[in-house]
Amino acid sequence: MDKILLIDDDVELVEMLKEYIDLEGFSASTAHDGEAGLQVLQTDSYDLVVLDVMMPKLNGIDTLRRIRQSSNPYSNMPVIMLTAKGDDADRIVGLELGADDYVPKPCTPRELVARIRAILRRAKPQANFAKTITLNELTLMPEQRRVEWSGVPLVLTSTEFNLLEVLVERAGNVVSKQMLSELALGRPMAKFDRNIDVHMSSVRQKLSAAAGGKQLIQTVYRLGYQYLK
């Protein structure tokens, strides 16, 4: 059973949400502020975190920043941000810090569970994809969800890994944003969605830093992205 941690300061909401998510076949725990959430994360291991942006003590953005610190054993665990709708700034900052997806709040619980399922499905190593892919200096190990550049490991979030995997599997070909959204995020691309672009910019930065400034992923205007062979 997948374990999910809900971090949100709205106690009543979290309790109802926990009930709903439990009934959908997950095991949910709750925390009511960022600091409490981080403590829970240290004592127990979870498969996914749902994180509200607006919280007292430690807000969602700072909590995410702490989670993503590379010293943590859980630094690349999947995170879904709950953002106030229309607050693009929060959303973009969240994605840039490595949130895997965001759900505008308020949302129907059905929608949230669908996102959780999509991300968990992608985040788990899949038996039929367990082959290591090697392309020049790049080595992709889907079974461990690890990436190495010339033997040096690259720290990617779950969604970033998915995006890179999709591109590397089709290296040399242009992959559309719609396709990337469906394969890597597990959902069709929404209107005005900048999600893929933000994640992709992060992947490119990390990859380029590891490859000594080489740009391996190219943006093809209007079409999508391409991993250069």
Place this chain on the structure above:
Amino acid sequence: MGRLYWKFFLFFFFAQLTAVLVVSLAIGMVNDKRERERRLIDSAPGAKTMVLAAASTLKISGITSLKSLLDIWLTEPMPQLYAVNEEGVDLLKRNLPKGINKESLAALTTDTDNRAIQQIHADDGHAYWLFVEPRNKRPPPTYFNGVKIQQNFKYLFPAMPLIVGIFVSLIFAAMLAWYFSKPIKQLRLAFESAANGNLDARVGTVMQGRRDELADLGSAFDVMVSRVSQLIQSQTHLMHQVSHELRSPLARLQIAIGLIKQQSTQSDAAHQMNEKISTSLNRIETESVRMDHLVGELLTLSRLESGVTALQKERIDLNELLQELVEDANFEGATDNIKVEYKPNLPIIVAAQSDLLQRAIDNIIRNAVKYTPTNTIVELTTTVNQANTSVTLSVQDAGAGVDENELDAIFKPFYRTNTTETVHGYGLGLAIAKQIIESHAGVVTAANIPNAGLLITIELPMIE
């Protein structure tokens, strides 16, 4: 250098130039008069000697000796000495040289510098002016830039002082103009910056060290901007709080509904659940989602109106953006057999925040699709102006149009046409579109086209 600088500069310069000209002209005129008078007689050293000799002759030997001396000189080929009494009559009854009469002689004698004329009282009871006629009747012409000019012109416009005067007044005018126009330019830049939403603009730092009314104006500006900035900050903060507070109950409501529905589908109770209750639940869910959308739209609108968030502009091809939007709109209009047509144009590059511009144009297209009757066409056209500086996008529907008096009102929040027919929406779409277009330095207008429908026109500045 702005217009103001040049205005200040020219005014100061002309004022100073006029002053220099008037003064030099006055001095020139005085000098000129003196010069002209002096030139009536010969004032060379030789002439002065002759006058001295004649004066001593007159004083010592009397009028008859002078007369015989003059008679002797008359036979010599040299400038002649005249002895003219107070009635203006020469001792030898000769005609006086041109310009000489008793008035001019009196004027010449008062000129203390002039030793070439003397008035001596003789023993016959008359006083005689003694002077030598000028060598040349006219002064020699002077050439200036190849053009022959009168010698006395030089005295009318003294060249050297004039050149120095012009040069100095140029420098002073430039300095004065700079001194006045610089703080005004700094203020203008600060105002522009503040108007563009940068409320961190201050002029105090750049006007440091200045102590005058302009500096006071600058510090008043700083006070105003920081006050406005404070107000906006507190308003934005309040807006965030309100939205958060409004949304919390909505979020709980949606989860509560979700829970009931989830439990009803998972237990047998579902089948026993009253059909009416289940319909009502669906309705409640729909309404809560609607309310949530409304709060979101309101937030977007107020955020755009306050202009707090700076636009993140990028280069966008309007042509491509339209093609995408038209595709979506056609998909949605298909159920009512409404077609959205757009003939692709050449790339039209505008600087815009892509999601906002998409949203603005999408709202306008949706609005047209909403009000156009079934089986009709919504037509989009783009025209680039001649200078390639702006693009006009027009969206034409085949609906009933809007009352002429209300053409502007349709861009106001919560505006609804007076139809009984219920159309889905919150009345915020066009208001948001207008705000977005205006924040991109564009203009949006509406007009009724007879026998056709409503025409909405967007004009946006292009880059390149």
